Amino acid sequence: GGASALAHDLTGRRVVISAGGTREPLDPVRYLGNRSSGKQGWALARVAAARGAEVVLVAANVELPAPFGVRVVHVGTAEELRAAVHAEATDADVVVMSAAVADFRPASVAEAKMKKDSAAEPDSVPLVRNPDILAELVAKRSPGQLVVGFAAETGDADADVLTHARAKLARKGCDLLVVNDVSGDLVFGQADNAVVVLAADGESTEIPRGPKDGVAAGIWTVVASRLTPRYS
Ligand code: CTP
Ligand code: CA
Numbered sequence: 001g002g003a004s005a006l007a008h009d010l011t012g013r014r015v016v017i018s019a020g021g022t023r024e025p026l027d028p029v030r031y032l033g034n035r036s037s038g039k040q041g042w043a044l045a046r047v048a049a050a051r052g053a054e055v056v057l058v059a060a061n062v063e064l065p066a067p068f069g070v071r072v073v074h075v076g077t078a079e080e081l082r083a084a085v086h087a088e089a090t091d092a093d094v095v096v097m098s099a100a101v102a103d104f105r106p107a108s109v110a111e112a113k114m115k116k117d118s119a120a121e122p123d124s125v126p127l128v129r130n131p132d133i134l135a136e137l138v139a140k141r142s143p144g145q146l147v148v149g150f151a152a153e154t155g156d157a158d159a160d161v162l163t164h165a166r167a168k169l170a171r172k173g174c175d176l177l178v179v180n181d182v183s184g185d186l187v188f189g190q191a192d193n194a195v196v197v198l199a200a201d202g203e204s205t206e207i208p209r210g211p212k213d214g215v216a217a218g219i220w221t222v223v224a225s226r227l228t229p230r231y232s
Helices: 039-050 078-089 133-140 161-172 212-225
Strands: 014-020 024-027 030-032 054-060 071-075 094-097 104-106 127-129 146-153 176-181 192-199 204-211
Touching: 014 039, 014 078, 024 104, 030 104, 039 054, 039 212, 054 078, 071 078, 078 094, 078 133, 094 133, 133 146, 133 161, 146 161, 146 212, 161 176, 161 192, 176 212, 192 212, 204 212
Parallel strands: 014 054, 014 094, 054 071, 094 146, 146 176
Antiparallel strands: 024 030, 104 127, 176 192, 192 204
């Protein structure tokens, strides 16, 4: 047992990890974005590479330096992230969607910078739905490939965080869902994190609050336990 026995449990595995947050342009200088820093995705990539995996990181608007031994593909929008993830997911043993993908994008992108009319109140911005990349990955996954989703949830009047998360796992159809409780600002841009990993078969693994590398290590241990054994 112990860390040394786990050190190379991902040797020979190809993993694709999306990280960061997409930006959906309104005009040449403005976008709709979100607060995802990419740090948890970076930690996942670093730890997977250290444990022997061949890692591709599809990074949406993350400025961090490439983790050692990891190939980084930079993207901006949800459509760019979609194309890159699908291209890289062929032959992957594991695809982890830790990126925050904008649910909607502006219906059109202005070619020139939008100017304000000093007299009138602004128009509303029409939005259209972005494709659900995780659902697409689930629909096209190859035998033995594991698809892992992330969910940042808050409890509300309807249900608590884990109830929302279980419903999301069922809805998405992925193998594992990594759940973050984001009530109260403990996640975005922070060095520490805490998650629960829910599996489609009902298993759940709590990974206690700690540095994002430690949380990443816990997530990979759950993933590795579910990979189809290889006898080569
Ligand atoms: N995701 C995706 N494509 C989208 C939206 C989300 O691939 N267009 C992925 C995320 O990368 C994440 C998972 O789906 O792994 C869950 O994202 P989340 O935003 O929590 O789920 P939604 O179905 O968009 O639900 P919500 O209404 O709560 O935002
Ligand atoms: Ca969403």
